[in-house]
Amino acid sequence: MTRIALFGATGFIGAACAAALFGAGHEVLPRPARRLWVDGEALAHEPRRAYRPHLARLAAELDGVEAVVNAAGVAVSAARPSPGLVGANAAWPLLLADACEQAAVPRLVHVSTAAVQGRADRLDESLRYAPVNPYARSKTLGEQLLRDAAAAGRVAVTLYRPPSVHGPGRRMTTAFAAFCQRWPLVTCGDGDQPVPVALIGNVGAAVAAILAARSAPLVVSHPYEGHTVRTLYETFAPGRPLCPLPTRAVRLLLRAAEPTGQWLPPLSAVCRRAELLLFGQGQESGWLDARSFRLPLGQPAWDEVAAAAPHRPPPGDRPTP
Ligand SMILES: NC(=O)c1ccc[n+]([C@@H]2O[C@H](COP(=O)([O-])OP(=O)(O)OC[C@H]3O[C@@H](n4cnc5c(N)ncnc54)[C@H](OP(=O)(O)O)[C@@H]3O)[C@@H](O)[C@H]2O)c1
Known part of the structure; x- marks a missing residue:
């Protein structure tokens, strides 16, 4: 059993992650995400300035946690560009990565989106980006900031990319x-x-499968359903x-x-x-396919x-x- 802090547990994907992780025998600690308002330009030049005041308290909340799952964010594909969008989908994940480092949490699984690859002929697990709207651009910036944090050796990050997710009542x-x-x-x-579409229960299961592995690559795509x-x-x-x-x-x-x-x-x-x-x-087969992960639904x-x-x-x- 692993102690996992889950951000965004009150949301659509977060609730599915909570159910799957709990079902896999983990201790799941739901935690509220911070609401950040950040200008995209400022974030690119001085990424940490926006959230410095939140860092120490957030790191304290992660004391004794073995992994963090971030399912928090603004999930609106028609969103206009705004400091709230950038704050939620780019600055917030980076704040979380920094808090993980400070609290010595070894793993962070971040729920990204297949939309970061936009109109690519085939989705894959590369860092080739082609976002087509402000929402996808904010998620791309979030991935890039986490990629850099991972490269600096701060925390082992996995960027998990589901496509459009369907579920009851959604x-x-x-x-x-x-x-x-x-x-x-x-x-x-x-x-x-x-x-590329996904069923909500399969998304939760994919996150649980990522955490069941001792390590996972930087990018993991949701398997083709x-x-x-x-x-x-x-x-x-x-x-x-x-x-x-x-x-x-x-x-x-x-x-x-x-x-x-x-x-x-x-x-x-x-x-x-x-x-x-x-x-x-289309979609290339990815890491979860290679591990013979079976979609439960x-x-x-x-x-x-x-x-x-x-x-x-x-x-x-x-x-x-
Ligand atoms: N739904 C999809 O089809 C889909 C597909 C691909 C990727 N995603 C990604 O999955 C993540 C979750 O999506 P969802 O559909 O579960 O969304 P959701 O139902 O709206 O839940 C998102 C959760 O994020 C937190 N949140 C809300 N506003 C926020 C803000 N301004 N800053 C930080 N956190 C905020 C809230 O949790 P707390 O109140 O507990 O903090 C909320 O319950 C998003 O990052 C989205 O980009 C979604």
Whole structure:
């Protein structure tokens, strides 16, 4: 059994991590994340200035802890650039890494996101970044600061990258279910393009698997869950036909929306989601696959989540990654 401090335990992914870690026999200590407001430029030049006052107290909270999991952050893919976004997704993880060093905590697992690789043809476990919106850029900055902290030997860091995560009652899941029922199920190509999506229970299990290993690499991707555009649509709207769209025209349209998306993050987030569904995105097999990690939840669990989703869009729906 390991004593694990878990930040963001009150959130969607944090709660799943708590359940999986507890199930694996660990002692899980939920801890509140600090709210930081930091200018991106300032963070790049003097990263530690923003949070110096928090460090000693946070390190004291980690006394006797053997590992830290950070599932705290702002998970809004349509977020505008702001000091709050940078504070949550970049400055906060670095503060945590520094606190781990001060408290002699040997391991930090940080929940990052596949969005740091944006439109890369295939997701992988490299440090090649291509973020397409302010949310993904803030997560990328967080990864880069942690990468540097790890390289300085301060703490063994693992950046775990899940793609869009679905789960019971999750707004994104409910909104996707409503979309599948109401709108034509559009795709480019034959619909057999792989789509990177994850089920919340599998995300918790992946974090537990990372901590079960004596050590893990700097970057660990969530394993491919086997969905294609077609199977994802079939899960949420069984029996509805696919509507193929002309790939070239769609690409031109999405490219035309890009400049506006640069200053209108909600548009950029919608376009990115559309791209993922229309074109899919492949993925290299990664460290968890190599360790023969088995996702505990498969298609029956996806079917359950889809069946439980009310087929009405929730009011005030906010896109999430
Ligand atoms: N949901 C997805 O599909 C998805 C996909 C890929 C990656 N991720 C990443 O996973 C992490 C958690 O996402 P989630 O979906 O679980 O989000 P969530 O449900 O909103 O939970 C995030 C938690 O972070 C803490 N938090 C809230 N505002 C914060 C701030 N300004 N600064 C620091 N911490 C704050 C809160 O925990 P406390 O009140 O306990 O501190 C909150 O419960 C995020 O970093 C996100 O980028 C999410």
